[in-house]
Amino acid sequence: MNNSVNVFVLKQTDYREHDVIVQALSKEYGVISLMVKGMKKQTSKLAYAFQLFSYTNINIDYVSNDKIHTVKHASVIDSHRMLREDLDCLAITSVVAELTLKFAQSHDLFVEFTRFVSELENRSQKLTIMNLYLAKLLSLEGNTPMVDGCVMCNHQKDIVSISLEEGGFVCQYCNQTMHLPVYNVELLQAYRVIHKASFDVYDKLENYEVNQFSLTRLLLDALKIHSGISTKSSRFLYEYYSQR
Ligand SMILES: [Zn+2]
Numbered sequence: 001m002n003n004s005v006n007v008f009v010l011k012q013t014d015y016r017e018h019d020v021i022v023q024a025l026s027k028e029y030g031v032i033s034l035m036v037k038g039m040k041k042q043t044s045k046l047a048y049a050f051q052l053f054s055y056t057n058i059n060i061d062y063v064s065n066d067k068i069h070t071v072k073h074a075s076v077i078d079s080h081r082m083l084r085e086d087l088d089c090l091a092i093t094s095v096v097a098e099l100t101l102k103f104a105q106s107h108d109l110f111v112e113f114t115r116f117v118s119e120l121e122n123r124s125q126k127l128t129i130m131n132l133y134l135a136k137l138l139s140l141e142g143n144t145p146m147v148d149g150c151v152m153c154n155h156q157k158d159i160v161s162i163s164l165e166e167g168g169f170v171c172q173y174c175n176q177t178m179h180l181p182v183y184n185v186e187l188l189q190a191y192r193v194i195h196k197a198s199f200d201v202y203d204k205l206e207n208y209e210v211n212q213f214s215l216t217r218l219l220l221d222a223l224k225i226h227s228g229i230s231t232k233s234s235r236f237l238y239e240y241y242s243q244r
Pocket of ligand 1 (some may be wrong): 174
């Protein structure tokens with residue numbers, strides 16, 4: 001059957017001399033693998049349509065048993081050039097795309113990823129957008145941490161740290177035996193707020209320090225601990241933001 005599908009291009013892998021296997025996110029099928037024949041030839045009309053992070057309409061013969069679907073025709077709907085050319089956007093989207101490919105195996109992420117892309121392009125606080133998306137991924141797997149009190153004893157005050165393993169805040173009394181790093185109030189507040197917030201309340205987040213890489217690092221570590229998922233592209237992100 002000839003299917004017309006709109007997809008986000010999330011990953012490209014070279015295959016044979018001229019072909020490329022593309023992994024893409026679609027509303028209908030979640031993650032699908034596409035064979036783009038001749039994409040590496042200079043004359044390829046498909047290369048433009050399959051640039052990373054493009055939103056593209058494709059025609060394929062979708063057979064549910066097939067692992068890889070050959071693309072017959074493709075045209076760009078929105079190239080999302082900014083995601084490749086702006087370094088903040090590139091560093092962030094590379095990691096988010098890699099995580100999305102992995103989480104989309106078990107969760108429907110098309111709507112959330114679409115929202116992420118539009119927020120990232122239009123908002124100035126780029127790390128806030130990334131952090132909101134990472135918190136969403138944690139919640140999808142039921143790993144939203146306890147941020148209304150100490151995860152060990154439920155004490156509401158004197159919070160000084162975060163245990164990623166236990167999944168929540170830690171108070172100064174419990175930390176006398178846990179010996180976790182002590183965080184400043186701004187980071188603790190930001191960690192709480194990011195798990196309560198969503199893209200809808202972006203404008204209300206300006207009073208909190210949620211646009212910081214320290215928060216991103218905690219969220220990426222939490223994803224690694226709880227879902228066992230880490231990304232190759234986060235290396236570039238770490239290098240990029242530690243130099244700023
Ligand atoms: Zn405690």
